[in-house]
Amino acid sequence: MSVTIKDIAKRMEITPSSVSKALNGKDDVSADLKRKVRQVADEMGYKKNMLAARLVNMKSNTLGVFIFSRTKIKNSESTAYKYLNIMLNEVKKHGFDIVLFSIEGSMSVNKSYVDLCMERQVEGAIFIGFENNDPHLEELQGCGLPIVMIEKNVSSENMSCVMVDNAAGISLGMNYLLSLGHQNIAFIKGHFAAELSDIRYQQYKKLMEDSDRFNADYVFDGDFSLESGYNIGLKIAVMDKLPDAVFASNDLMAIGLLRAFFEKGISIPEDVSIIGFDNFEIGKFIKPKLTTVSQNFSEIAENAIMMIFEMINSGGKGRSLLLVPEV
Amino acid sequence: MSVTIKDIAKRMEITPSSVSKALNGKDDVSADLKRKVRQVADEMGYKKNMLAARLVNMKSNTLGVFIFSRTKIKNSESTAYKYLNIMLNEVKKHGFDIVLFSIEGSMSVNKSYVDLCMERQVEGAIFIGFENNDPHLEELQGCGLPIVMIEKNVSSENMSCVMVDNAAGISLGMNYLLSLGHQNIAFIKGHFAAELSDIRYQQYKKLMEDSDRFNADYVFDGDFSLESGYNIGLKIAVMDKLPDAVFASNDLMAIGLLRAFFEKGISIPEDVSIIGFDNFEIGKFIKPKLTTVSQNFSEIAENAIMMIFEMINSGGKGRSLLLVPEV
DNA sequence: CTCCTGCACTTAAACGTTTTCGTAAAAATA
DNA sequence: TATTTTTACGAAAACGTTTAAGTGCAGGAG
Numbered sequence: 267m268s269v270t271i272k273d274i275a276k277r278m279e280i281t282p283s284s285v286s287k288a289l290n291g292k293d294d295v296s297a298d299l300k301r302k303v304r305q306v307a308d309e310m311g312y313k314k315n316m317l318a319a320r321l322v323n324m325k326s327n328t329l330g331v332f333i334f335s336r337t338k339i340k341n342s343e344s345t346a347y348k349y350l351n352i353m354l355n356e357v358k359k360h361g362f363d364i365v366l367f368s369i370e371g372s373m374s375v376n377k378s379y380v381d382l383c384m385e386r387q388v389e390g391a392i393f394i395g396f397e398n399n400d401p402h403l404e405e406l407q408g409c410g411l412p413i414v415m416i417e418k419n420v421s422s423e424n425m426s427c428v429m430v431d432n433a434a435g436i437s438l439g440m441n442y443l444l445s446l447g448h449q450n451i452a453f454i455k456g457h458f459a460a461e462l463s464d465i466r467y468q469q470y471k472k473l474m475e476d477s478d479r480f481n482a483d484y485v486f487d488g489d490f491s492l493e494s495g496y497n498i499g500l501k502i503a504v505m506d507k508l509p510d511a512v513f514a515s516n517d518l519m520a521i522g523l524l525r526a527f528f529e530k531g532i533s534i535p536e537d538v539s540i541i542g543f544d545n546f547e548i549g550k551f552i553k554p555k556l557t558t559v560s561q562n563f564s565e566i567a568e569n570a571i572m573m574i575f576e577m578i579n580s581g582g583k584g585r586s587l588l589l590v591p592e593v
Numbered sequence: 594m595s596v597t598i599k600d601i602a603k604r605m606e607i608t609p610s611s612v613s614k615a616l617n618g619k620d621d622v623s624a625d626l627k628r629k630v631r632q633v634a635d636e637m638g639y640k641k642n643m644l645a646a647r648l649v650n651m652k653s654n655t656l657g658v659f660i661f662s663r664t665k666i667k668n669s670e671s672t673a674y675k676y677l678n679i680m681l682n683e684v685k686k687h688g689f690d691i692v693l694f695s696i697e698g699s700m701s702v703n704k705s706y707v708d709l710c711m712e713r714q715v716e717g718a719i720f721i722g723f724e725n726n727d728p729h730l731e732e733l734q735g736c737g738l739p740i741v742m743i744e745k746n747v748s749s750e751n752m753s754c755v756m757v758d759n760a761a762g763i764s765l766g767m768n769y770l771l772s773l774g775h776q777n778i779a780f781i782k783g784h785f786a787a788e789l790s791d792i793r794y795q796q797y798k799k800l801m802e803d804s805d806r807f808n809a810d811y812v813f814d815g816d817f818s819l820e821s822g823y824n825i826g827l828k829i830a831v832m833d834k835l836p837d838a839v840f841a842s843n844d845l846m847a848i849g850l851l852r853a854f855f856e857k858g859i860s861i862p863e864d865v866s867i868i869g870f871d872n873f874e875i876g877k878f879i880k881p882k883l884t885t886v887s888q889n890f891s892e893i894a895e896n897a898i899m900m901i902f903e904m905i906n907s908g909g910k911g912r913s914l915l916l917v918p919e920v
Numbered sequence: 921c922t923c924c925t926g927c928a929c930t931t932a933a934a935c936g937t938t939t940t941c942g943t944a945a946a947a948a949t950a
Numbered sequence: 951t952a953t954t955t956t957t958a959c960g961a962a963a964a965c966g967t968t969t970a971a972g973t974g975c976a977g978g979a980g
Contacts, residue, residue: 267651268711270966279928296928313711317653318966321644322935328692334679347674351662352635354695363713364693365655384595384640386690389979492878517876525878548845551852552879553817597936610958613938623958645936649965924979931972938964948955 278306289314289383298434305530326387327527328363329574332379334395335370344365344518345544345563346394352567353392359576378402380409388541390574397459412577414570418461421584426573428587430561432462439513439541439559442593448510448539452484454498454523456515460490466515466543484509488519495519499526508532511539513542517546517558526553534538596637605633606643616641626707631904656901659706661722662697671845672871672890673721676743679894680719687902690715694897700898705729707736717901719743724786739904741897745788748911753900755914757888759789763796763919766840766868766886769920775837775866779811781825781850783842793842793870811836815846823847826853835859838866844873844885851879 271285278285280299286302287295320326331353333346351363352574357364362532367382379402383391390412406413407422415427443451453470458464465484469524486501495514502512503526514520519540527534534554535542542549545560569587576582598612605612607626613624615630625717647653658680660673677691680794684691695711706729709717717739723730729757733740734749742754770778784792794812801807813828815821822841831838841847847869854861861867869876872887896914903909 272595273968274748282966283931284929286966287929288967292969294928296828299928301717312709315648315714316712317644317648317714318935319968320935321642321966322968324935325645331680334680337681344674347671349659350674351694353622354660354693355662355697358695365974366677366681366693368678368685372684383641385643388641403641413735483750492874510968523876525880527878536626547819547846551823553852553855586926599936609936610938610961611959613936614959617938620937621958627959642936645965646938647965648936649938651965860979922980924952925977926978927974927976929973929975931970934968935966940961940963942961944957944959945958947956948953950951950953 268315269312269313271312272304272311273498274303277310278303291457308544311400320387321399324387326389327361328365328386328388328390329357330383330386330391332367332368332369332391332396334393335368345417348563349394349567349570352564355572356568356571362589377591378405380405380411382412383409383411383470390414390578392570392574395460398461398464399459412574413576416566416570419465419491419586421586424577426584426586428566428573428579429462429568430566430591431588432465432591433469434588435543435551435559435561435593436466437473438591439543440470442557443513443539443541444513445537446511449479450481450484450509450511452478452486452509452512453488453505454495454500454512454514454519456519457485457489463490463515470472488515490516490518491580492518492522495522496526497522499523500530503527503530503532507568508538511541514540514542517542517544517549518567520558523553524554524556558593562589565589595642598639598640599652601630603635604637621716628831641778647714649810651714653716654783655692655713655715656884657694657713657718658683658856659694659696659718659723659914661720661724662695666844675890676721676894676897679891680898683895686903705732707721707732707738710736710738711788715740717905719897719901720745722787725788725791725889726786732880732888739901743893743897748913750911752911753904753913754827754911755893755896755900755916756789757893759792759795759914759918762886762888762920763793763840764800765918765920766870767797767800769884770838770840770866770868773816773838773866775809776806777808777811777834777836778806778836779829779836779839781812781813781815781822781841781846782841783846784816785814790817790842791843797840815842816845817845819845819849820853822849823853824849826850827857829865830854830857830859835865839867843868844869844876844883846869847885848876848879851881851883867874885920892916 271282275282275285285303288300317414354364360483362371366384392414394416396418397413407425410424413425417429419427421427435526455467471480487500499522512523514523523540524534532538542556542558545558549556549558566589598609602612603610611622612630615627616634681691692713707916718916721743721744723745734752737751740752746754746756748754782794798807813825815825826849834914839850841850847867851861851869859865869883871886876883876885893916
């Protein structure tokens with residue numbers, strides 16, 4: 267079938283081990299032989315079989331990335347892919363590959379995440395959009411495999427996490443709205459299964475309560491999707507008293523909200539101010555321009571990769587990293 | 594380190610081969626032993642090492658997916674991830690994994706795509722957003738490895754392709770605009786390195802020429818990004834004579850265009866009609882709602898996976914698949 | 921001349937599976 | 951009972967690579 271180092275060895279009348287060492291640039295092989303071996307290898311179209319190499323090295327040079335589409339956290343998919351793109355380029359620098367696991371459908375039929383990791387011999391795993399009620403968390407925390415959680419604030423001996431400081435982000439956004447003189451500020455929560463959803467809401471609630479302005483009627487349950495923002499917008503539009511402002515816990519919902527308000531003849535920002543969270547590029551191109559709290563996806567992804575290699579290479583302990591958002 | 598079938602064999606005082614056969618449900622092992630082996634394996638926390646299994650089987654059960662961010666085809670990233678999401682779920686049904694290759698930076702430092710595939714022993718590869726001027730095309734067409742190209746109309750013995758019928762999509766959109774009575778229709782081209790970009794443009798040009806309406810001044814070079822749509826919008830806004838309509842060759846540029854027109858006080862659709870291509874969900878939530886030619890990303894991705902397994906499993910020849918768009 | 925050192929290569933085992941073949945005992949057939 | 955078939959397991963090789971240990975040999979030091 268395909269040409270192996272044995273084939274090269276046979277043709278050159280040397281041993282496979284010399285070929286291996288020559289190709290890998292080991293120093294107990296002469297420069298002369300190295301050159302010749304490389305040349306013959308090229309000639310014969312040799313391609314190293316990484317499966318074999320990885321088996322003997324007990325190193326897979328592979329990172330597992332888990333993306334959850336099991337629940338309807340629609341938004342998690344689009345942000346997950348923003349992260350993924352950065353991560354791909356970062357791991358390449360370390361000579362690693364990424365194998366992707368998509369988690370969806372009923373849990374029962376799925377193997378545990380640890381099993382998936384062990385089978386593929388991945389050296390570390392990154393979870394994007396891990397859910398609140400996921401029963402596999404403890405197993406992951408105790409499994410010894412280097413893990414980085416994105417958007418979920420948990421850590422352990424072998425688990426780091428990185429996310430934007432969501433509470434600070436909410437504070438930024440709220441201060442902005444308050445500085446405009448708004449008092450009755452509504453809030454659209456994200457998907458219940460996302461931890462950051464609750465963090466964002468709790469901070470909003472705290473700030474409102476601090477100024478005795480909290481009103482449960484102005485809190486709405488969204489799920490991060492355009493659709494949910496739109497539907498909630500329709501509800502808000504028919505309230506007896508409109509809020510002064512609406513804080514949508516992500517941009518997609520803010521955009522859906524804008525649409526609903528437009529359809530109902532509510533002017534932004536004259537009648538109601540709207541602010542989002544994420545800083546999706548598209549927000550700058552819609553009408554009116556979306557005000558938003560910005561989280562830097564590249565920064566998050568780069569740090570995630572940095573942290574996982576910190577653990578893989580230096581055996582570092584898990585730690586938490588909170589990045590600062592901007593408004 | 595981790596427990597192997599040898600460990601299980603030793604503890605049960607049988608041979609590794611029996612353990613392997615028991616775990617794999619081969620029929621030359623008694624039901625009784627199967628049960629016991631599985632139980633002990635569970636007890637000991639055995640996880641199969643797929644690297645080893647794949648090495649002996651000479652089957653990697655892995656698909657390579659190439660995503661190009663080398664050029665500035667910004668849009669290709671976002672659509673690539675729409676495909677990826679579907680493909681993940683489809684390959685899982687076949688017990689395959691996906692390893693991701695991101696192609697960016699200077700070509701010279703990169704290994705050839707075939708090399709990457711051979712090294713990882715992938716059984717097939719999918720290319721999303723392969724570029725017009727990529728010098729590796731011939732190598733891929735002749736390499737024997739099952740390949741599916743998405744959004745690039747090339748095929749060979751071992752290469753299939755799937756894309757929406759872009760020419761038909763343009764016709765649909767143009768007919769729609771013509772039915773509204775528009776005559777001077779401008780066109781925003783996509784990124785020059787994307788094949789579908791040219792296909793869309795050529796069809797537009799043909800239709801305009803057929804009715805003697807083609808005017809090169811109404812053709813603009815975009816790159817599929819929001820930004821480029823916006824910049825072109827600013828240019829169009831100051832033209833002596835505004836076009837009746839603008840056909841943007843994707844939705845993102847259409848949205849950028851909308852923004853520019855809004856800023857310049859041009860009303861949509863009163864002054865100028867706009868139509869896009871892709872049917873991104875967000876188009877339904879902006880103001881005004883975006884008219885668009887729709888391509889079904891799921892359908893494309895599902896067919897791509899179907900076609901690649903067709904080649905992998907049955908050794909089928911490469912073929913071309915054009916899917917019908919809707920307006 | 922002997923001993924040591926370093927060089928350049930070979931030998932052989934190892935990584936964890938799977939699978940072909942062999943074989944003994946049990947079961948079925950005549 | 952004698953023969954064939956089936957069943958259930960074991961032995962050993964194989965997948966393609968890496969690497970620790972071993973070997974022969976040249977050159978240098980004493």
